[in-house]
Amino acid sequence: MRVLVPVKRVIDYNVKVRVKPDGTGVDLANVKMSMNPFDEIAVEEAVRLKEAGKVEEVIAASIGPAQAQETIRTALAIGADRGILVTQEGAEPLAVAKILKALAEKEGVELVILGKQAIDDDSNQTGQMLAALLGWGQATFASKVELGDGKVTVTREVDGGLETDELKLPAIVTTDLRLNEPRYASLPNIMKAKKKQLDTVTAADLGVDAAPRLKTLKVVEPPKRGAGVKVATVQELVDKLKNEAKVI
Amino acid sequence: MAILVIAEHDNQTLKPATRNAVTAATKLGSDITVLVAGEGCQAVADAAAKIAGVTKVLLAEAPELAHSLPENLAPLIAELGGSHEYLMATATSMGKSVMPRVAALLDVQQVSEIMSVEGPDTFTRPIYAGNAIATVQTSDAVKVLTVRGTAFDAAPAEGGSASVEKIASKGDAGLSKFIGQELSKSERPELTSARRVISGGRGMQNGENFKLLEAVADKIGAAIGASRAAVDAGFVPNDYQVGQTGKIVAPDLYIAVGISGAIQHLAGMKDSKVIVAINKDSEAPIFSVADYGLVGDLFKVMPELAEELSK
Ligand SMILES: Cc1cc2nc3c(=O)[nH]c(=O)nc-3n(C[C@H](O)[C@H](O)[C@H](O)COP(=O)(O)OP(=O)(O)OC[C@H]3O[C@@H](n4cnc5c(N)ncnc54)[C@H](O)[C@@H]3O)c2cc1C
Ligand SMILES: Nc1ncnc2c1ncn2[C@@H]1O[C@H](COP(=O)(O)O)[C@@H](O)[C@H]1O
Numbered sequence: 001m002r003v004l005v006p007v008k009r010v011i012d013y014n015v016k017v018r019v020k021p022d023g024t025g026v027d028l029a030n031v032k033m034s035m036n037p038f039d040e041i042a043v044e045e046a047v048r049l050k051e052a053g054k055v056e057e058v059i060a061a062s063i064g065p066a067q068a069q070e071t072i073r074t075a076l077a078i079g080a081d082r083g084i085l086v087t088q089e090g091a092e093p094l095a096v097a098k099i100l101k102a103l104a105e106k107e108g109v110e111l112v113i114l115g116k117q118a119i120d121d122d123s124n125q126t127g128q129m130l131a132a133l134l135g136w137g138q139a140t141f142a143s144k145v146e147l148g149d150g151k152v153t154v155t156r157e158v159d160g161g162l163e164t165d166e167l168k169l170p171a172i173v174t175t176d177l178r179l180n181e182p183r184y185a186s187l188p189n190i191m192k193a194k195k196k197q198l199d200t201v202t203a204a205d206l207g208v209d210a211a212p213r214l215k216t217l218k219v220v221e222p223p224k225r226g227a228g229v230k231v232a233t234v235q236e237l238v239d240k241l242k243n244e245a246k247v248i
Numbered sequence: 249m250a251i252l253v254i255a256e257h258d259n260q261t262l263k264p265a266t267r268n269a270v271t272a273a274t275k276l277g278s279d280i281t282v283l284v285a286g287e288g289c290q291a292v293a294d295a296a297a298k299i300a301g302v303t304k305v306l307l308a309e310a311p312e313l314a315h316s317l318p319e320n321l322a323p324l325i326a327e328l329g330g331s332h333e334y335l336m337a338t339a340t341s342m343g344k345s346v347m348p349r350v351a352a353l354l355d356v357q358q359v360s361e362i363m364s365v366e367g368p369d370t371f372t373r374p375i376y377a378g379n380a381i382a383t384v385q386t387s388d389a390v391k392v393l394t395v396r397g398t399a400f401d402a403a404p405a406e407g408g409s410a411s412v413e414k415i416a417s418k419g420d421a422g423l424s425k426f427i428g429q430e431l432s433k434s435e436r437p438e439l440t441s442a443r444r445v446i447s448g449g450r451g452m453q454n455g456e457n458f459k460l461l462e463a464v465a466d467k468i469g470a471a472i473g474a475s476r477a478a479v480d481a482g483f484v485p486n487d488y489q490v491g492q493t494g495k496i497v498a499p500d501l502y503i504a505v506g507i508s509g510a511i512q513h514l515a516g517m518k519d520s521k522v523i524v525a526i527n528k529d530s531e532a533p534i535f536s537v538a539d540y541g542l543v544g545d546l547f548k549v550m551p552e553l554a555e556e557l558s559k
Contacts, residue, residue, distance in 0.1 A: 016511070017379040026380050038493075093348070094357045117493060122375055123360050124344050128318065129352035137319050137423035140345045143486065153427065157486045158341040159440075159495070164427040165317070171423075177476060177493060178486060213357035217370065217383040225518065228539040230530075234552040237524065237542055245522045245539065247444070247501040248468050248557070 001169075002057045003046045004109040005080060006100055007039040009064050009071040010120040023218040035071045038115025040078070041175040044182040045145060046113050047079035054147045055111075057081045061103055063096050065089050069198060076193035077185035083198040088210050091203070093121075095210035097129035102206035104134060109170070111152065116141050116174040127174035137167035141176040249277040249368070252306075252328050254337035254346065255284045255296050259314065262295040264441045265338040267402035272395040274301050274403065275365035276334055281306055282410075283328065285321055285417070287314035293412045300407030310417035315426035316342050322349035323418040329354050329390045339394040339496075351392035358392040359384060363399040377492040377515035397440055398498035398519055432485045434472075439488070442471035444501040447490055447517070448483070449475035451506020451527065451546055455483040460550035461505060467557040473497065473517075475507045491516035506546050509534025526550070 011017065012032040020027050035043075049055040060075035061084040062068040072083035086099050104112055114127040131138035139145075139154035143162065146153040153166045157176045185193070203210040231237045241248045251273045256263040266282065273280045281304040282296040293307040306328070312320045325346070329335055335350060337343035339361045351358035362371040363381065370385045371393070439445065446461050446468075458472065465472055473495070474488040490497055492515035502520035507513060509525070509532055517523070518537050525538035528545050535541040542549060 011376070013512070017376040019380045026376060092357050094352060094355070097352060119492065120376060122377065122492070123348075123358075124339075125348035125351070125358055125360060128345060128348035131318075132322060132349040132352035135423075137421075138345070138349065139424075141341060156341075158429075159487060161429065161431040161485060161487050163315075163429040166425045166427050168423050176486075178480065213387050214359065215385045215387070217385055219375070219380050219382045222374070222378055222381050222518075225523075225537050225539075228523070228535070228537075228541060230535075230541045230543060234542070234549060234556050237540055238553070238556045240540055241501070241522070241524070245501075247522045 001055050001111065002059065002107060002109045003049065003055050004059050004061060004100070004104055004107060004112045005039070005042045005046045005075065006112070006114050006126070007043065007060050007062050007071050007075050008036040008115070008118050009033050009062060009068040010036045010118055013037055013119055019219055019221045023220060025216070025219050033067070035074050036115050036118050038117060038175050040182040041177070041179050042113040042115055043075045043078045043080055044180050045175060048180065049147055050079065059084060059107055059109070061086065061100065063088050063091050063099050072198055073193050074185065076196045077190045078183060079189070082196055085198060085200045086203060086206070087200060088203040090212065091210045092212050092214060093123045093125035094129055094213065095203070095208065096126050097133055098208045099203055099206055099210065100130050101133045102208055111169065111171060111173065113173045113175065116176055127172050131172040134170070136171050138172040139165050139167055140174045142173050143176050143178045145173055145179065249334070250279045250281065250332040251277050251334040251336065252325070252332040253280060253282045254325060254343065255282050255292060256338060256340050256342055257284065257286060257289060257292040259286045259289045260291060262292045264402050265340050265397050266296065267299055267405065268397040268400045269336050269338040269395045270299055270301055270403040271400040272362065272365065273334065273336060276368065279303055281332070283308070283325065285313045285316070285324060287311055297410040297412055298406050298408050300404040302408045302410045305410050305412045306415050307412055308415050308417050312420035313417055316346065317424050317426060318346045318349045319421040319423040320418070321346050322353055323421070325350045326353040327418065334391045334393065336393040336395055338397045343394050347392055347394050354390055354392065356388040356390055356392045357386065358394065359386055360394050361396040362393050363396050377511050378518070379511065396496060398496050432487050436465060437469065437471045439471045439473055440495050440497055443499050444468050444470035445473050445497050445499045446470045446503040446505065447473035447475065447507060448478055448505050449507030450477035450481065452478060452483055458484060460546070463554040464550060464557065467554060475513050504534050505550065507534055508532050509537065
């Protein structure tokens with residue numbers, strides 16, 4: 001079986017985001033970029049399935065600028081077999097899902113493991129959209145994935161606790177934080193990754209119209225909270241909560 | 249401008265989150281229909297019909313709709329997109345799973361977690377863990393939206409008298425099966441709608457120590473939450489996680505105990521009305537958003553707090 005893992009190049013999760021003064025977006029110049037953390041978990045899961053002998057090939061794909069190659073190389077260093085870069089900047093989740101559909105069909109994959117959410121746009125849409133476009137089952141927010149014969153059983157983190165669903169293959173899974181702890185790529189594996197196959201295509205090559213549907217009119221900073229005070233004792237805290245803030 | 253709101257429920261009771269989406273819907277128009285899809289959920293439909301502002305309830309009952317499996321639910325909602333300009337749900341785990349599937353079936357780019365309605369096609373939404381707020385305008389004819397629950401007050405549960413109309417399921421897509429669930433049981437208020445929340449982090453050291461938070465929660469009727477670190481370490485179940493990738497809360501009072509205040513955690517609680525931080529490190533970032541900060545050892549502070557609140 002072949003598995004596709006989409007990996008997005010995003011601002012590193014440790015970076016403090018700054019909104020551009022002109023309100024057109026956030027400042028990405030000279031900012032550290034990394035693989036979306038949920039996608040690292042997705043790559044790790046796919047590679048573990050391969051190591052367990054349940055999967056033959058893991059393909060990592062990224063849709064983005066030329067630099068997204070680095071993100072793909074990171075996936076290859078974790079253990080993905082080959083990569084595909086689709087050069088298309090600013091694609092929205094629907095367009096990404098259309099591109100991934102084309103890739104999934106072309107490569108004949110039976111499982112796509114995505115992150116549940118990209119930490120830049122915080123959309124939480126792409127996996128579900130891809131499932132709809134392909135007409136496959138979907139299991140979002142996975143904390144456990146068991147690949148069986150013609151089916152996959154997934155434990156999911158839902159609002160009330162955990163839910164287990166079974167999907168017919170081919171299927172879509174999106175990862176949550178507790179699915180696994182991604183490994184650090186070793187130096188030899190980073191070197192090996194440089195030699196792995198990485199193809200580049202465009203959205204147009206795949207016959208996808210990636211024109212955006214949304215127009216961002218402006219981007220602003222959220223309202224700042226006023227400075228608070230330090231209290232010295234528990235008595236003072238309770239007094240403030242009762243008599244000043246009036247919340248208890 | 250017909251609006252369809254998807255009800256969140258467990259076949260027995262209507263979840264309050266539904267009423268947050270109804271309030272968001274009232275900002276767009278007054279022709280508001282609620283879809284209740286499930287099995288044996290007439291009582292839920294009756295409750296939805298009473299929500300103030302709701303003009304109609306559509307009730308679809310079938311075994312394949314019992315667990316809100318997106319494969320079976322999305323085609324039904326997508327079909328209703330033919331007669332509704334807006335399809336919306338609160339951004340719960342159900343809403344997040346189902347709505348993008350609906351959007352793709354309709355070739356629509358969803359707008360996730362709207363925080364305000366700026367116009368018929370224009371909304372604000374948080375990006376980058378809420379460190380930026382974007383105003384976006386959609387060009388799609390049908391608008392598929394999820395709603396950030398904390399940004400809209402819940403519509404009153406009483407006051408409406410909508411009619412309930414039955415509609416048919418689109419059948420079982422045969423792609424997925426519900427196997428089971430393990431729900432956290434708690435007598436406490438539900439995290440996302442609680443007026444007071446007390447959360448513990450890595451500083452709690454283990455699950456047993458959450459008793460210290462429970463003692464305080466009992467006194468003030470609070471829900472219990474946690475940071476990712478506390479959940480990852482297994483102190484508490486996953487559904488306690490507050491943050492960018494967990495639950496978004498905005499209670500009147502949020503007490504963070506032994507939590508450093510990483511941006512991902514702040515993203516889930518910084519819209520709370522009053523924030524209290526209890527941390528032994530006076531430099532912890534959580535203090536930068538706290539209205540009241542107490543620097544101290546939680547193992548000393550929490551028993552004192554429970555004691556003081558009993559007075
Ligand atoms: C993709 C991604 C998504 C994430 N999503 C979330 C999310 O949704 N929610 C979330 O919370 N995090 C999230 N995180 C994790 C986040 O970055 C932090 O790692 C996490 O919030 C830290 O949890 P913490 O504050 O409990 O632990 P720490 O940062 O280790 O802080 C522990 C604090 O406890 C204090 N402390 C220790 N002992 C005591 C004591 N005896 N008395 C008083 N204080 C004490 C310490 O001073 C310290 O400040 C995410 C991370 C990533 C990469
Ligand atoms: N440009 C992209 N390139 C590769 N994968 C992507 C891209 N955008 C989204 N994804 C995948 O879809 C997931 C969810 O993203 P989103 O729907 O944008 O929150 C991510 O975790 C990735 O796995």
